[in-house]
């Protein structure tokens with residue numbers, strides 16, 4: 477087991493990787509040793525500021541930087557090669573969600589980490605969000621009784637995901653996996669059947685979904701309805717309108733208000749509901765779930781144990797996402813066992 481200080485590297489220092497790097501640089505017991513990104517100017521600038529070594533090739537970083545662990549923050553469809561290389565090099569891995577954009581790649585990553593005996597935690601950060609975690613606690617205490625129905629909304633402006641992530645991922649793979657992981661966590665049950673409908677209007681020319689509604693039935697009898705889109709207006713008051721309701725036989729719980737955030741700042745120039753939960757920079761430091769998630773990863777690597785969200789959890793979310801996409805193509809319900817066997 478690695479000893480303190482844990483030497484960590486980050487692969488991909490775009491939006492998320494830069495946040496990871498800034499959090500890691502401030503964790504006591506951790507050294508941000510190296511960063512890798514194909515964007516040389518960017519990686520040198522961020523590494524210089526944070527006192528880490530800069531690489532443009534993550535294979536070289538894995539060979540030279542004497543790391544204990546890596547955080548992989550590459551685009552959704554580029555996770556496989558880096559995760560396999562890190563596992564082969566014996567590094568503990570924090571891998572951004574989705575684990576991969578294909579089930580076969582997700583299986584390969586989980587298997588490689590198992591064979592190499594390295595810890596794999598996947599970045600489903602809502603499990604580290606106090607609001608969602610407190611709902612989980614209420615469910616586990618039995619306060620809500622048996623789960624009957626979960627409704628989740630996750631909407632963001634078209635100027636975010638669709639422009640930044642095409643063509644390597646999809647609305648379902650990039651966005652819905654968050655709520656898929658939550659409903660799996662909350663129900664503690666296997667999904668059996670999925671049916672989904674899509675709408676394509678604003679993004680039709682780009683061959684992308686504007687919005688999807690997916691219905692999942694679980695072995696327990698619970699049903700979850702996920703509604704997600706990335707076509708909110710550019711000047712939407714919020715960058716993320718995420719809400720959730722869990723209805724049980726004895727109670728209910730909700731997360732999120734109408735614009736999905738807790739804070740609204742309004743001025744003569746307009747209104748803004750800033751992110752205060754997931755990764756806000758406050759007083760120059762990255763806070764929120766992303767920090768909690770990385771701290772939990774560091775603790776698991778140093779002290780051992782199973783990550784709160786591991787490869788099997790993340791694989792299940794991608795299996796469900798693939799089944800949703802199959803249902804969208806076929807226009808019929810899809811059985812999860814069939815989807816898993818394919």
Ligand SMILES: NC(=O)c1ccc[n+]([C@@H]2O[C@H](COP(=O)([O-])OP(=O)(O)OC[C@H]3O[C@@H](n4cnc5c(N)ncnc54)[C@H](O)[C@@H]3O)[C@@H](O)[C@H]2O)c1
Pocket residue numbers: 487488489490491492493512513514515532533534549550551552554572573574599600601650754
């Ligand atoms: N948990 C969350 O809430 C959340 C939010 C946003 C993004 N993400 C996830 O984080 C991951 C990264 O997303 P992002 O928004 O930071 O993307 P991004 O496009 O901002 O950053 C990706 C970075 O990877 C670099 N890169 C690409 N290929 C590379 C390679 N072969 N070697 C080295 N560097 C390479 C790019 O130059 C870029 O700097 C994605 O999987 C995404 O789904 C998670």
